[in-house]
Amino acid sequence: MLSSTYSTAEPNVRTEVHGILYGTRTEPPRGHWVQITRVNLNRPCCVNITSGKWDEPRRDCKACEGLGFFPTLVYVRSRRSYLQGDEQAAAPQIFHIDKVRYYVEHNVFENEKQAELSRLYEIRLDSVGNIVRPIERLVGYNVQVATPFREDSGRIQYWAIDVEKIEV
Ligand SMILES: [Zn+2]
Numbered sequence: 001m002l003s004s005t006y007s008t009a010e011p012n013v014r015t016e017v018h019g020i021l022y023g024t025r026t027e028p029p030r031g032h033w034v035q036i037t038r039v040n041l042n043r044p045c046c047v048n049i050t051s052g053k054w055d056e057p058r059r060d061c062k063a064c065e066g067l068g069f070f071p072t073l074v075y076v077r078s079r080r081s082y083l084q085g086d087e088q089a090a091a092p093q094i095f096h097i098d099k100v101r102y103y104v105e106h107n108v109f110e111n112e113k114q115a116e117l118s119r120l121y122e123i124r125l126d127s128v129g130n131i132v133r134p135i136e137r138l139v140g141y142n143v144q145v146a147t148p149f150r151e152d153s154g155r156i157q158y159w160a161i162d163v164e165k166i167e168v
Helices: 013-022 086-090 112-117
Strands: 032-044 069-082 100-105 119-123 137-150 156-166
Touching: 013 069, 013 100, 013 156, 032 112, 069 119, 112 137, 119 156
Parallel strands: none
Antiparallel strands: 032 069, 032 119, 069 100, 100 156, 119 137, 137 156
């Protein structure tokens, strides 16, 4: 599916991915809701970027949750998979216990930097997969490697997000 091959002549990968994650008229959604703290790279909080080199953000900063940049909370459907074999070899940065990869739509992130500074959270869902409010975070992940899959034109089709578990 998402990781399988597809024709580069296929103009509707974005539509296909949307249908997989959110469902279509005939298919149920196969993605589940997650929360992403998506950083705004043009809104630094507790990082100093004047030198051109970012300092470490304050881990205990309440305003940005230690991300260093003010985040926007976004809720999107994603597919979770577990890296195995060749896929692990393709992501040698991942050698930790939780080899988890998420797939999200093309428009969730603008670029790799933004994706890799953001975090992803599993949240409580009800029995039919709807978000339970108030929001309850269950598991949190830092993004280790964010890979945009692109068309020949360079346009992003979807993102693969390799993550590492953090304390919630
Ligand atoms: Zn901060």
